[in-house]
Amino acid sequence: MMFDISRRKATRDVLALGAAAIALSFTTGASAQQSVKIGAIYPLSGNSASAGNYEKMAMEMGADIINNGNAELAKVLPLAKGGGLPGLKGAKIQMVFADNQGTPAAGQSQALRLITEEKVAALIGSYQSGITLTTSAVAEKYGIPFVNPESVAANLTERGFKWFFRVTPVAADFAKAYSAFLKEQIAAGQKVNSIALVHENTEYGNSVASVIADAFAKDGLKVTMKVAYSANSTDVQPQVLQLKEKNPDVAIFVSYTADAILYAKTMKELNWKPAILIADDGGFNDPAFVKAMGSVTEGLISRSVFAPGKAGSVAAICDALYKKKTNGDGLDDVSARALQAFFVLADAINRAGSTDPAKIRDALKATDIKPDQLVAGYDGVKFDAKGQNILASTLVTQIRKGQYVSVWPKARATDPLILPYKGW
Amino acid sequence: MSILQPVLQVLTSAAFWQVVVGGLMLGAVYALFSSGLTLIWGMMNVVNFAHGDFVMLGMYTAVVVWTALGGGPWASVPIAAIAIATLGVISYFLLVRHILRGPMLAQILGTFGLALFLRYGALWAFGANFKTLPDDLVGHSFVLAGLRFEGARVLAGTMGLVVTILLHVILTRTSVGSRMLAVSEDETAAQLMGIRPQRMQALAWALAGASTGIAGALIAMFFYTSPTVGETLAIVAFVTVALGGFGSVLGALVAGMLIGLVESLSAFLIGPVWKDVIVYVLFVLVLWLRPQGLMGKT
Numbered sequence: 001m002m003f004d005i006s007r008r009k010a011t012r013d014v015l016a017l018g019a020a021a022i023a024l025s026f027t028t029g030a031s032a033q034q035s036v037k038i039g040a041i042y043p044l045s046g047n048s049a050s051a052g053n054y055e056k057m058a059m060e061m062g063a064d065i066i067n068n069g070n071a072e073l074a075k076v077l078p079l080a081k082g083g084g085l086p087g088l089k090g091a092k093i094q095m096v097f098a099d100n101q102g103t104p105a106a107g108q109s110q111a112l113r114l115i116t117e118e119k120v121a122a123l124i125g126s127y128q129s130g131i132t133l134t135t136s137a138v139a140e141k142y143g144i145p146f147v148n149p150e151s152v153a154a155n156l157t158e159r160g161f162k163w164f165f166r167v168t169p170v171a172a173d174f175a176k177a178y179s180a181f182l183k184e185q186i187a188a189g190q191k192v193n194s195i196a197l198v199h200e201n202t203e204y205g206n207s208v209a210s211v212i213a214d215a216f217a218k219d220g221l222k223v224t225m226k227v228a229y230s231a232n233s234t235d236v237q238p239q240v241l242q243l244k245e246k247n248p249d250v251a252i253f254v255s256y257t258a259d260a261i262l263y264a265k266t267m268k269e270l271n272w273k274p275a276i277l278i279a280d281d282g283g284f285n286d287p288a289f290v291k292a293m294g295s296v297t298e299g300l301i302s303r304s305v306f307a308p309g310k311a312g313s314v315a316a317i318c319d320a321l322y323k324k325k326t327n328g329d330g331l332d333d334v335s336a337r338a339l340q341a342f343f344v345l346a347d348a349i350n351r352a353g354s355t356d357p358a359k360i361r362d363a364l365k366a367t368d369i370k371p372d373q374l375v376a377g378y379d380g381v382k383f384d385a386k387g388q389n390i391l392a393s394t395l396v397t398q399i400r401k402g403q404y405v406s407v408w409p410k411a412r413a414t415d416p417l418i419l420p421y422k423g424w
Numbered sequence: 425m426s427i428l429q430p431v432l433q434v435l436t437s438a439a440f441w442q443v444v445v446g447g448l449m450l451g452a453v454y455a456l457f458s459s460g461l462t463l464i465w466g467m468m469n470v471v472n473f474a475h476g477d478f479v480m481l482g483m484y485t486a487v488v489v490w491t492a493l494g495g496g497p498w499a500s501v502p503i504a505a506i507a508i509a510t511l512g513v514i515s516y517f518l519l520v521r522h523i524l525r526g527p528m529l530a531q532i533l534g535t536f537g538l539a540l541f542l543r544y545g546a547l548w549a550f551g552a553n554f555k556t557l558p559d560d561l562v563g564h565s566f567v568l569a570g571l572r573f574e575g576a577r578v579l580a581g582t583m584g585l586v587v588t589i590l591l592h593v594i595l596t597r598t599s600v601g602s603r604m605l606a607v608s609e610d611e612t613a614a615q616l617m618g619i620r621p622q623r624m625q626a627l628a629w630a631l632a633g634a635s636t637g638i639a640g641a642l643i644a645m646f647f648y649t650s651p652t653v654g655e656t657l658a659i660v661a662f663v664t665v666a667l668g669g670f671g672s673v674l675g676a677l678v679a680g681m682l683i684g685l686v687e688s689l690s691a692f693l694i695g696p697v698w699k700d701v702i703v704y705v706l707f708v709l710v711l712w713l714r715p716q717g718l719m720g721k722t
Binding site for chain 2: 230232245
């Protein structure tokens with residue numbers, strides 16, 4: 001390091017060299033405090049830029065909390081006392097963001113750049129499962145810890161990677177939740193004889209749809225219709241008309257934001273709504289979607305790992321801080337997972353007491369965070385040998401007057417479930 | 425008889441005709457936002473890679489007109505036409521006029537640079553978030569002969585047809601059009617006849633900009649608006665223009681309607697993931713048989 005000289009030597013220099021060296025003492029004084037670089041690879045342009053930018057803001061906020069502190073949060077979260085990471089003598093966290101442009105190739109080259117040129121201690125990313133696939137492979141090759149907050153494709157943890165840690169619940173957890181949820185509705189007298197599965201056809205949509213189909217088949221729920229489509233479509237009228245013709249009791253969508261908006265608009269245009277409309281998170285939970293389409297999707301069911309919860313909790317305080325940062329948008333399913341994963345990584349680096357990648361990886365392996373320390377609604381954070389958080393779980397939510405509220409499971413619901421789907 | 429049965433069943437279903445009507449209306453809008461691209465090519469052999477981003481700015485104009493002034497398409501369409509026409513003229517005088525003198529590569533990179541500039545300018549000015557307009561700006565949807573029509577789409581489809589045909593008439597049936605075509609055929613000869621080539625080329629950029637702005641303002645009513653939406657739309661525009669024949673506005677109209685229809689029908693009858701495959705197979709077939717496009721000149 002260029003300015004890696006001790007403060008005492010700097011002081012001696014000042015005495016010896018006089019006024020000319022005062023400027024130098026300022027620079028050395030500032031850099032004597034070491035910093036930890038964390039690289040984050042996200043879609044900051046392209047079709048998912050909106051979600052990517054919300055995640056970026058969440059992690060910037062997380063870094064700000066650790067570097068500069070927050071008195072209220074410090075009561076429940078030890079790392080929020082301010083003054084950087086205590087395990088590294090108060091080293092500040094420096095986030096380095098890179099744009100994956102929505103393509104696996106761009107993600108890959110950005111990962112390479114962050115590791116070899118920016119020399120980051122760890123990587124975090126990359127929203128789209130297909131891109132996480134390539135970015136984490138680069139990290140694996142270079143032996144850099146990779147923390148994934150939100151990609152749900154099942155195969156990500158099946159690659160035998162040693163440096164990959166996934167904090168989010170995965171498709172199988174969600175599928176189990178939907179299945180249990182629907183069976184509860186059948187028991188309550190709701191008709192669920194036909195289910196349509198509508199999904200975008202990249203890694204994310206394909207894998208989530210097949211996991212849902214498998215889980216449902218095991219539980220005796222009938223998927224009668226599958227519609228795969230491209231998320232870059234300029235028009236979804238034909239798909240909505242196919243659905244209207246078959247008119248299934250339940251429709252489940254796996255979509256990104258742009259296509260979610262088109263579906264919501266087109267379903268209203270062509271006047272079709274199923275009794276139960278489930279949107280598997282993704283685009284339907286993007287604040288931009290909720291803001292734009294919330295008024296025509298009343299009663300839409302989704303999942304979320306985030307609900308603000310009671311006052312004074314980590315979740316509630318972070319939600320309020322985030323609203324301040326974004327001028328009004330609260331934490332949502334995606335941004336809460338990003339913030340959560342950031343805290344998991346920061347906690348590990350702090351316990352590692354070093355920026356050495358191997359030590360950070362060992363600390364990640366030993367992670368054991370209790371639910372009351374979490375932003376997201378998980379049962380805790382603890383990784384298995386594959387790097388999957390085994391305590392990850394989810395809530396089922398419903399849009400009520402342009403806002404998601406949690407409605408299932410009953411123990412954690414804030415509002416009652418209302419069926420059938422109302423729409424507009 | 426037994427083979428005809430399923431075919432008849434499809435032909436008599438309301439959903440099928442809804443798909444046909446929807447596809448044709450979408451096609452008219454494709455035609456409209458492609459006509460500006462084909463016009464610029466026809467006039468000066470320049471491929472405007474910033475075309476999709478012109479559409480995007482037309483869409484943002486509609487969003488701004490609605491959020492700041494509360495105005496619907498009756499206000500946003502003329503405002504977008506003027507705004508994007510102005511942008512076209514400015515682009516011509518500050519950029520295109522100069523790169524025309526350079527090699528082909530300079531033209532490609534020049535307009536491509538303009539595209540990136542506009543896209544990231546929009547990202548800076550409007551943010552990455554998706555914006556949408558309220559869906560009842562043009563009245564509610566109505567049912568006619570068993571088919572549902574959405575006000576915004578009917579307006580966009582009709583305007584698409586009218587404006588594209590109008591553009592064709594201006595180019596082929598007026599003296600201004602003749603002068604513009606003269607410049608495109610032989611600049612020096614046109615100059616000798618007392619026509620000012622730069623003025624005509626600037627006019628072409630203004631016309632292309634206006635039609636593109638109108639298209640953007642109309643699409644914004646039933647589509648989402650984001651800084652990168654131009655990328656998605658530009659692909660359709662390039663395919664439409666190549667299929668219709670570079671430089672032919674009427675070709676863009678026919679090709680746009682054809683693509684809209686084929687896309688919708690193949691998505692409905694075969695499956696959404698197949699629609700691009702079928703459109704591009706058709707595209708390759710047509711260009712194989714007629715490299716100049718459906719209505720292009722050899």
